[in-house]
Amino acid sequence: xxxxxxxxxxxxxxxxxxxxxxxxxxxxxxxxxxxxxxxxxxxxxxxxxxxxxxxxxxxxxxxxxxxxxxxxxxxxxxxxxxxxxxxxxxxxxxxxxxxxxxxxxxxxxxxxxxxxxxxxxxxxxxxxxxxxxxxxxxxxxxxxxxxxxxxxxxxxxxxxxxxxxxxxxxxxxxxxxxxxxxxxxxxxxxxxxxxxxxxxxxxxxxxxxxxxxxxxxxxxxxxxxxxxxxxxxxxxxxxxxxxxxxxxxxxxxxxxxxxxxxxxxxxxxxxxxxxxxxxxxxxxxxxxxxxxxxxxxxxxxxxxxxxxxxxxxxxxxxxxxxxxxxxxxxxxxxxxxxxxxxxxxxxxxxxxxxxxxxxxxxxxxxxxxxxxxxxxxxxxxxxxxxxxxxxxxxxxxxxxxxxxxxxxxxxxxxxxxxxxxxxxxxxxxxxxxxxxxxxxxxxxxxxxxxxxxxxxxxxxxxxxxxxxxxxxxxxxxxxxxxxxxxxxxxxxxxxxxxxxxxxxxxxxxxxxxxxxxxxxxxxxxxxxxxxxxxxxxxxxxxxxxxxxxxxxxxxxxxxxxxxxxxxxxxxxxxxxxxxxxxxxxxxxxxxxxxxxxxxxxxxxxxxxxxxxxxxxxxxxxxxxxxxxxxxxxxxxxxxxxxxxxxxxxxxxxxxxxxxxxxxxxxxxxxxxx
Numbered sequence: 253x254x255x256x257x258x259x260x261x262x263x264x265x266x267x268x269x270x271x272x273x274x275x276x277x278x279x280x281x282x283x284x285x286x287x288x289x290x291x292x293x294x295x296x297x298x299x300x301x302x303x304x305x306x307x308x309x310x311x312x313x314x315x316x317x318x319x320x321x322x323x324x325x326x327x328x329x330x331x332x333x334x335x336x337x338x339x340x341x342x343x344x345x346x347x348x349x350x351x352x353x354x355x356x357x358x359x360x361x362x363x364x365x366x367x368x369x370x371x372x373x374x375x376x377x378x379x380x381x382x383x384x385x386x387x388x389x390x391x392x393x394x395x396x397x398x399x400x401x402x403x404x405x406x407x408x409x410x411x412x413x414x415x416x417x418x419x420x421x422x423x424x425x426x427x428x429x430x431x432x433x434x435x436x437x438x439x440x441x442x443x444x445x446x447x448x449x450x451x452x453x454x455x456x457x458x459x460x461x462x463x464x465x466x467x468x469x470x471x472x473x474x475x476x477x478x479x480x481x482x483x484x485x486x487x488x489x490x491x492x493x494x495x496x497x498x499x500x501x502x503x504x505x506x507x508x509x510x511x512x513x514x515x516x517x518x519x520x521x522x523x524x525x526x527x528x529x530x531x532x533x534x535x536x537x538x539x540x541x542x543x544x545x546x547x548x549x550x551x552x553x554x555x556x557x558x559x560x561x562x563x564x565x566x567x568x569x570x571x572x573x574x575x576x577x578x579x580x581x582x583x584x585x586x587x588x589x590x591x592x593x594x595x596x597x598x599x600x601x602x603x604x605x606x607x608x609x610x611x612x613x614x615x616x617x618x619x620x621x622x623x624x625x626x627x628x629x630x631x632x633x634x635x636x637x638x639x640x641x642x643x644x645x646x647x648x649x650x651x652x653x654x655x656x657x658x659x660x661x662x663x664x665x666x667x668x669x670x671x672x673x674x675x676x677x678x679x680x681x682x683x684x685x686x687x688x689x690x691x692x693x694x695x696x697x698x699x700x701x702x703x704x705x706x707x708x709x710x711x712x713x714x715x716x717x718x719x720x721x722x723x724x725x726x727x728x729x730x731x732x733x734x735x736x737x738x739x740x741x742x743x744x745x746x747x748x749x750x751x752x753x754x755x756x757x758x759x760x761x762x763x764x765x766x767x768x769x770x771x772x773x774x775x776x777x778x779x780x781x782x783x784x785x786x787x788x789x790x791x792x793x794x795x796x797x798x799x800x801x802x803x804x805x806x807x808x809x810x811x812x813x814x815x816x817x818x819x820x821x822x823x824x825x826x827x828x829x830x831x832x833x834x835x836x837x838x839x840x841x842x843x844x845x846x847x848x849x850x851x852x853x854x855x856x857x858x859x860x861x862x863x864x865x866x867x868x869x870x871x872x873x874x875x876x877x878x879x880x881x882x883x884x885x886x887x888x889x890x891x892x893x894x895x896x897x898x899x900x901x902x903x904x905x906x907x908x909x910x911x912x913x914x915x916x917x918x919x920x921x922x923x924x925x
Contacts, residue, residue, distance in 0.1 A: 255368040271653045282307060282530075346425035347410075351378060356764070364423060367406050376810040389414060389421065402426070442502045442535035443494030443543045445551040446474065449528045449559035449711075451491040460526070466525055470516065478514040481505050498636070499535050506574070509923065510562045510650040513575040528560035536566030543567070556714030558729035558894070571716050576880060576894070589737070592726045593744035596707065597724060600629045605634035607672050607702070609694045611687035613839045614640065619649050620765030621709065621734035624742055625683050626665055627753050630696070631745060637667035639695050646840045647808065648768075651801050652761055661755060674867055676701050681723075683707045686734040688727065689717045689891070709737055711769075715891040729893060732773075732781040735765035739784040756792035763793040764801050771847055775895055808841055815845045815860065823917055825850060826879070827857035837862040839870055843898075846874040857881055861909050869901045869909040880920075887916040 255543045286304045290297025305458040334803055347364030348769065351357055355378045360368065368381055373630040379386035384405055392401045392414045401412040405423075410428035413422040448470060455463050467490065476491060478485035483497035492765035496506075520527040532550030534543045543821065550563040553571065556561055557563075561575035571689045600606060606629040610618030622638040642653045656665060667675075682702040684693060693699050699706075707724045711731040731737050739762055747753050754762070766785055770777050773785075789795070804812075815829055815837070822828040825848045831837050849858035873881035877897040882897040890899020901909050 274431045276618065279304075279308065279311075280368055287318050291322075313462065322503060325455065326343065347421075347425075347620055349378075349421040349590040351419045352419070353419075355379065355389075355898060357421070362656075367408070374381055374552070388412065390729055395509075402430075407716070428446055438498060438500035440493075440499045440535055441540065441543065441546045442497050442499050442533055443540070444497070444504045444531055444533035445547050446493035446495055447530045447551060447559075448491040449530055451527065454525055454527065454685050455490070462525070465669060466520070466523075466527070468526065473512065473516055473519075477515075481508075495531070495533065502533065506564070506572075510574045512669060513560060513562065514745065526847075530554040531558040531562040532568060533564045552907065553714055553716070554730075556612075556718075556725070556727045557712050573883065573886070575672075576713075576883060588726075588728075589740040590744045592724070593667075593741040595724055596628065597623075597632055597745070599681060599707065600632050600634045600636075603629075603705075604632055604677055604679040605675065606634055606637065606681045606683060607639055607667075607676065608683045608685060609639045609698060610685055610693055611689075611692045613646065614694060615646065615768060615840065615843075616648055616652070616761065617733045617765035617769045618880070619652060619737050620632055620762040621685040621738040622683075623665060623758050624711070624738035624754070625685060625737065626743060627758060628738075628745055629819075631751075637672065639672045639698060641668060642666050642667045646838070647805060648764075648840075652757075652764075655757060659755070669699055671696065673697055673701065681705050681707060683708050683709065684719075685738070687712065688714060688719070690719070690723075691717060709734060711737060712893050712896075713891065715886070717891075730776075730778065732768035732776045733766045735762040735769070735779055738762065738865050739766075739787060740757065743787060752791065754788075754791060757797075758794035759788045759791050760797045760801070762796070763788045764798045768802065768895070771850075776893070804844070808838075808844075810850065811837070812841055815841070816848050819849055819852075819858075821854075822914060824922070825854060826908065826917060827852070827855045828913065829858070829860040830910055831860070831862035831905050835863060836865060839864060839872070842870060843872045843874075846872040850874050850876060859913055861913065863876075863906060864900065867902055869903070869906060871899050871913060872898075873897045884916050884920045887919060888912060 254612050282304045286297060291298040303585075313614060343680075345363065348359075348361040350359040356375055357373045357378060357447060360373050365373065368385075370767040373381055377386075386399075386402050386403060392403075392412055393416055393830055394664065395401065400420075401414075403410050408425055408427045411424040411426050413424075414420075415422075415487050418691060431838040454466070458466065467843075471487060475485055475516075476847065478495065478497075481497060481501045483495060483501055484495050485496075488494055494588055510531070513531075517526065530551060532547050532552070533553050534546035536552055539544075546567045547566065550565050552572070553565075554561050554563040557573075557576060563571055563573060606626070608622040608625045610622055614622075618639075619638070623741055625634040640653075642657075645653060659878035678699065680702060682698060682705060684699075684706060686709075687693060688708045689814065690696065690699055703719065704721055706719045706722045708719060708724075709726045711728055711734050713729045714727050726737060726741075728737055742753055745753055762908050763785060766781065767773070768786075772782060773781065785793075800914050813829055820830050828850060829845055831842075842860045842864075846858045846860045849855055849860070855876075857873065857875040860872045862870055868894050871885065871890070873885050873892070873896075875881040877895050880894050882892050882894050885892055885899045888899040888901060890897060892898055904912070
């Protein structure tokens with residue numbers, strides 16, 4: 253009887269008090285009905301009693317069957333759950349590994365054991381079983397984040413979760429989904445814009461037959477290159493193409509280093525019709541409009557850096573540069589100089605005051621070009637000044653400032669940065685000369701105040717760090733100096749009444765700027781450089797005074813000589829000079845040492861490393877033109893021109909900066925083998 257009652261144990265859902273009360277009430281009412289039936293009619297009451305007994309028997313039997321079925325269901329469900337947990341742990345694509353404090357393996361599920369490829373695992377350290385897994389575990393623990401880590405291990409992609417306090421590693425195989433993701437990114441659209449740098453100028457002097465032949469060559473060469481990499485090329489006009497490809501094909505082009513640049517430049521040079529290409533390519537966004545706009549921006553950057561190169565950048569990412577091996581080709585026409593000169597005049601007329609600023613430690617080119625801009629602004633009746641602390645200048649600039657302070661016409665050119673900041677208004681203009689980077693501008697506070705009202709006039713290759721919304725840019729890397737660009741602008745100004753725009757001393761300062769930056773007309777010098785110098789001489793520039801301004805004193809000469817004496821040929825045709833780590837050396841002296849090294853035989857490029865301040869190391873780089881020192885300096889966070897560049901490195905010693913420089917040189921040589 254006890255066994256029966258034990259078997260008859262009700263399942264939980266039948267133990268509800270409401271159900272029990274209802275059942276007892278029904279049975280009581282049935283029993284009461286049978287008793288009343290017996291009183292009224294014995295036979296009817298007996299029948300009712302039999303029905304009551306039968307109903308009770310059926311209810312008890314039904315509960316017994318229901319309880320049995322419920323218990324069987326619960327047992328079966330519990331078994332299936334436990335079995336599925338075991339199967340999941342064993343067969344699901346989830347690797348589980350238990351380890352102790354010494355990283356010895358305590359248990360591994362069969363799925364992970366397939367990847368470890370060994371049956372004897374227990375008691376061995378993870379490192380002895382698989383060094384890669386041990387390294388990935390260390391990296392995950394060092395990261396100290398709660399996020400899952402996506403790793404690549406044994407040619408598979410896993411999502412890795414580490415619970416070091418429990419000594420557990422979970423590895424979820426996501427290879428299939430990673431391949432889908434990779435395929436999605438590989439098939440994203442890349443948009444490129446191709447521009448033939450000097451097509452207009454060459455076409456002006458060519459016969460129709462030669463022009464057709466050259467145009468056909470460009471079309472065929474670019475078309476074959478696009479076909480090789482499964483890309484689409486469409487000519488928009490004579491000098492513009494649009495380029496469409498997938499990111500996976502773009503990666504192949506990057507490995508090829510966009511060899512079409514060299515092919516076009518070399519083959520057209522042999523035909524005496526030298527052409528170069530500028531290409532801007534963008535990718536990495538779901539918005540086609542955003543990619544197309546970025547491609548145009550990249551093309552503008554390539555052109556601003558002198559052309560003959562590819563700029564590759566995704567929206568919001570860093571730019572990658574390819575090419576840029578040749579010097580920017582000088583433009584024979586002055587159409588742009590005239591247009592910029594007129595545009596600058598119009599902008600000046602709408603301003604209440606013009607502030608001109610050079611780069612930090614301004615040289616003669618920065619000062620000379622700035623003086624020229626001040627004179628253009630004053631020609632139109634606008635108050636204009638060059639921002640400079642005249643108490644802290646290099647020796648050559650100091651001589652010029654001293655001479656100007658003695659002249660009634662020139663003693664109000666310069667304005668102290670503090671005074672300039674107090675005078676600035678919302679209608680003021682800021683003109684950046686001889687530079688385009690916020691990080692090296694002479695007065696960062698003034699830049700921040702007028703960052704939406706900026707004009708840029710520069711001859712250095714444009715870098716990534718550039719004002720976001722300049723009102724006007726005139727960046728021509730072919731020019732020898734900023735003074736050359738400003739001189740051409742002055743030639744298109746109309747003073748009227750026989751007035752001179754520049755004084756003799758102004759013209760002398762601008763000529764000195766050209767002499768300094770062209771290394772006495774030996775570097776980056778074109779026909780327009782000599783034209784600009786000739787114009788300055790014709791309006792009063794004194795070449796004797798130029799020599800006097802640029803003379804260095806005996807102490808700086810001796811210091812430069814001592815610096816050059818430490819020269820070493822670290823790489824073929826590359827000279828490196830290192831100053832003492834405990835000695836702060838002036839940036840002008842450093843640049844002069846780099847220029848001096850170029851005068852030596854077999855030196856194609858020179859690099860001078862000196863300490864500029866307690867926490868800053870400066871590197872000045874110069875080249876004869878075959879070695880692109882700009883690309884080398886950009887690898888170290890700097891920039892400049894193909895043959896004249898520099899960078900500054902914080903928190904390093906001279907020896908450490910030397911190692912970084914050699915690594916950048918090696919990387920540059922590897923890229924340009």
